[in-house]
Amino acid sequence: MKMIEPNNKRLMAALLPLMLLGALNLTHAWQDAKSGYEFMTPESRAMQDDDFENPGMLTVDEGQTLFITTAKNEMTCGSCHGDDGSKLDIERITQYPVYSETLKKPITLRNQIHICWNERLQNPPMKKYNDPRAIALETFVRHQAHGKPVNVDIDGPLKPYYEAGKAFYNRRAGQLDMACTHCHSYFPGSKLRAQTLSQGHSNGFPTYRLANSKVNGLHERFRQCQHQFRAKALKAGSDDYVNLELYINAIGKGLEIETPAVRY
Amino acid sequence: MNMRRRFIRLSMLTALLLVCGSAVLAEEKPAPEPYYEWKVEGFAINAPIGGLVGNPENGRKIAVARKKGNCIACHVMPILEEEFNGNVGPPLTGVASRLKEGRIRLSIVDEKQINPMTVMPGYYRDPRHFNQVRKSFKGKTVLTAQEIEDVVAYLMTLK
Incomplete structure (x- = not known):
C-alpha cells in the first residue's frame, strides 16, 4: 500500500506515461522481426538448410505430385500454373491472406487451393480445411516463394480484419488464461522448459515440427497452442484464425519465406 | 425345481453385481471440491x-x-x-x-x-x-x- 501514499503521487505521475507506453507496446509490429530460425539450435538450422535433410521436403514432393495429378476434367494445377509451378504468381503468394472481391472477406493461400480444387479441377471437395492434401499443396506452392519477403497488405480492405486479428492475438483464453502476446511479444528468447520461445512468426509455414514429426499448417499450430493453454481450439479455417493469420503475417512483414521450415 | 433355484441364484448374483458396481462408480467420482x-x-x-x-x-x-x-x-x-x-x-x-x-x-x-x-x-x-x-x-x-x-x-x- 506504500506505493500510493501521497508523497509517492509525483512518482506515480511520472511513471504513468511510461506505463501507458508499455500498454501500447503490447500490440506493436516488430521493428526488428526475427524469424523462428534464429531461435533454433544450430543442428535444427542445418537440418532446415539441407534439402536432403529437411523432412519437410518430402511434403513438398507430395504437393508436387498432387499438383500434376489429372482430375476427371483432364485438368491439373499445372495446366494453369506450369507443371513445375513456374507460372505461379510468386508475388501473389507472398501477399496472402488477400481480400477476395467475390467472397467479400480475406482468403488464405490454403483457401485459394481449395477454391481451385473445387472450381477449376472440379474434384470432390476436401471436407476439411486442413486435409493433408491441401497442406501438401500449400507447402509445395509456398515453397516456390522461398526467400521472398512476406508482403501482406493491410492498408486496403483488409484493415478491419487485421484489427480483429490483433484483438484475438491479445485476448486471453483457456483455463491458463493466456494470449499469444504473452509468450511471443513479451518473452521471445526465454525458455519454456527446454523449448525456446520465438516471436511466433508465420514465414516458415507450413513448417516441419520436430515435436510431432510432420508438416503443420499455421492453423494447426494455432490449435496446438490453444490446446496447450487449455482453451477450446477453434476450427482450422475459422474466421478468427484467418484474421490471426493476417495479423501475424503483418507483424512479420519483410521476413523471408522459409517454407518448409524446421521448428520445434 | 431346478430351474427355479437357478433363477433365484442368478438374480441374487445380479443384485450383488449391481451393488458392487455402483459402489465402484461412486468411488470413481468424488464429490467436486467447493x-x-x-x-x-x-x-x-x-x-x-x-x-x-x-x-x-x-x-x-x-x-x-x-x-x-x-x-x-x-x-x-x-x-x-x-x-x-x-x-x-x-x-x-x-x-x-x-x-x-x-x-x-x-x-x-x-x-x-x-x-x-x-x-x-x-x-x-x-x-x-x-x-x-x-x-x-x-x-x-x-x-x-x-x-x-x-x-x-x-x-x-x-x-
Missing part, C-alpha cells in the same frame, strides 16, 4: 485457502508435474533431478527469504490481482471467469485448494 472464496489484503492472501494445511513434499511433486503446477516450465527451482527449467518467470530459489507467505499465495492464486498483464496463470481463480475454456477444464480451478496450500508450503521451505 470453490473457496479468498481475499486480497495489502498485496497478500494471508489466510490459507479453505483453512487447509499444506504438505511441502506433495507441493514439490506438484511443482514438477506437467499436468499440475508445472512451475519449472517457467521458473528456475532447486529441483536438481529435473534437467530443464524455464526462465520466463523469476527464479524461485530462495523465494521464502524474499517474500512473505501471503504474498507467495497471492502470486499463485491470481497474480493478475497485482499485475494485470502478467503471463502467470491464476491457479485458483473463480472458474466462472474463463474465456473459451476447453470442455474438460470447465468449472475447475487449475489446482485444488489443497494443492495450492501444498505448493505454498513447499515454496516456504525455499529459504
Whole structure:
C-alpha cells in the first residue's frame, strides 16, 4: 500500500506515461522481426538448410505430385500454373491472406487451393480445411516463394480484419488464461522448459515440427497452442484464425519465406 | 425345481453385481471440491485457502508435474533431478527469504490481482471467469485448494 501514499503521487505521475507506453507496446509490429530460425539450435538450422535433410521436403514432393495429378476434367494445377509451378504468381503468394472481391472477406493461400480444387479441377471437395492434401499443396506452392519477403497488405480492405486479428492475438483464453502476446511479444528468447520461445512468426509455414514429426499448417499450430493453454481450439479455417493469420503475417512483414521450415 | 433355484441364484448374483458396481462408480467420482472464496489484503492472501494445511513434499511433486503446477516450465527451482527449467518467470530459489507467505499465495492464486498483464496463470481463480475454456477444464480451478496450500508450503521451505 506504500506505493500510493501521497508523497509517492509525483512518482506515480511520472511513471504513468511510461506505463501507458508499455500498454501500447503490447500490440506493436516488430521493428526488428526475427524469424523462428534464429531461435533454433544450430543442428535444427542445418537440418532446415539441407534439402536432403529437411523432412519437410518430402511434403513438398507430395504437393508436387498432387499438383500434376489429372482430375476427371483432364485438368491439373499445372495446366494453369506450369507443371513445375513456374507460372505461379510468386508475388501473389507472398501477399496472402488477400481480400477476395467475390467472397467479400480475406482468403488464405490454403483457401485459394481449395477454391481451385473445387472450381477449376472440379474434384470432390476436401471436407476439411486442413486435409493433408491441401497442406501438401500449400507447402509445395509456398515453397516456390522461398526467400521472398512476406508482403501482406493491410492498408486496403483488409484493415478491419487485421484489427480483429490483433484483438484475438491479445485476448486471453483457456483455463491458463493466456494470449499469444504473452509468450511471443513479451518473452521471445526465454525458455519454456527446454523449448525456446520465438516471436511466433508465420514465414516458415507450413513448417516441419520436430515435436510431432510432420508438416503443420499455421492453423494447426494455432490449435496446438490453444490446446496447450487449455482453451477450446477453434476450427482450422475459422474466421478468427484467418484474421490471426493476417495479423501475424503483418507483424512479420519483410521476413523471408522459409517454407518448409524446421521448428520445434 | 431346478430351474427355479437357478433363477433365484442368478438374480441374487445380479443384485450383488449391481451393488458392487455402483459402489465402484461412486468411488470413481468424488464429490467436486467447493470453490473457496479468498481475499486480497495489502498485496497478500494471508489466510490459507479453505483453512487447509499444506504438505511441502506433495507441493514439490506438484511443482514438477506437467499436468499440475508445472512451475519449472517457467521458473528456475532447486529441483536438481529435473534437467530443464524455464526462465520466463523469476527464479524461485530462495523465494521464502524474499517474500512473505501471503504474498507467495497471492502470486499463485491470481497474480493478475497485482499485475494485470502478467503471463502467470491464476491457479485458483473463480472458474466462472474463463474465456473459451476447453470442455474438460470447465468449472475447475487449475489446482485444488489443497494443492495450492501444498505448493505454498513447499515454496516456504525455499529459504
